[in-house]
Amino acid sequence: MSGPTASAPHVVVALRERATTPAGDRALLVGVVAEATGVTLAEVEVSRRCARCGGDHGRPVLVRCGERGIEGIDLSLSRAGRSVAIAVSFAGPVGIDIESVDAAAQSGFDDVAFGPAERDRLATAGPPELRTAMWTAKEAVLKATGDGLRVDPRELEVAFAGRMRSAPPRPALVGWPGSPVPVGSFQLSALDAGPGLVGTIAVIADARPEIHLLAPDAQA
Numbered sequence: 001m002s003g004p005t006a007s008a009p010h011v012v013v014a015l016r017e018r019a020t021t022p023a024g025d026r027a028l029l030v031g032v033v034a035e036a037t038g039v040t041l042a043e044v045e046v047s048r049r050c051a052r053c054g055g056d057h058g059r060p061v062l063v064r065c066g067e068r069g070i071e072g073i074d075l076s077l078s079r080a081g082r083s084v085a086i087a088v089s090f091a092g093p094v095g096i097d098i099e100s101v102d103a104a105a106q107s108g109f110d111d112v113a114f115g116p117a118e119r120d121r122l123a124t125a126g127p128p129e130l131r132t133a134m135w136t137a138k139e140a141v142l143k144a145t146g147d148g149l150r151v152d153p154r155e156l157e158v159a160f161a162g163r164m165r166s167a168p169p170r171p172a173l174v175g176w177p178g179s180p181v182p183v184g185s186f187q188l189s190a191l192d193a194g195p196g197l198v199g200t201i202a203v204i205a206d207a208r209p210e211i212h213l214l215a216p217d218a219q220a
Contacts, residue, residue, distance in 0.1 A: 009091035010210040012036035018084045029077055029086050036088040039066035076143050080197055091209035095143025097136040098199040104132040115154045132198035134158045137171035140202035141186055
């Protein structure tokens, strides 16, 4: 990873092999936070907090990060297959989502995931990766706001910038009547998540942040 300047808004992203337990994935998250912030593993504490009930589940929350502190840092994590994707954002609230192309191709998926305009686009879109990209964009946005799937994903409308057949496609949120912030505040970036997987990073920010991908063997 090329080291970002301390003042540059950026998001650090890591793709790792999924652990066998949730505790193992949390340890991976702690390691990535330590690597991204330059503190030791012992100085990082991560919890999970449900926005609805306050319980120890839901999105990851940074509780302690050495002398650097937790202000201005947001976390997100996603699992698919044998992979886990982790985002540490210094640019604003973040959501990351990865999904397998096969999972998004299941019968009936489009009916519960996409609105009429999106289904029309997908009918002529070509590669099945576009369907998965559209879905991960919605999931990433809803993680960034903290809503998750308490919001019907069909309320969100996603399109693609540039050529529809580009790989990976670059998504954009173009509509969400119930959005808690202006739709233009969602900065979406495509993530190459590996064979058979598609990913999206969503950050709530005034401008698109830099994305810095940690090397696969990076360790804190």
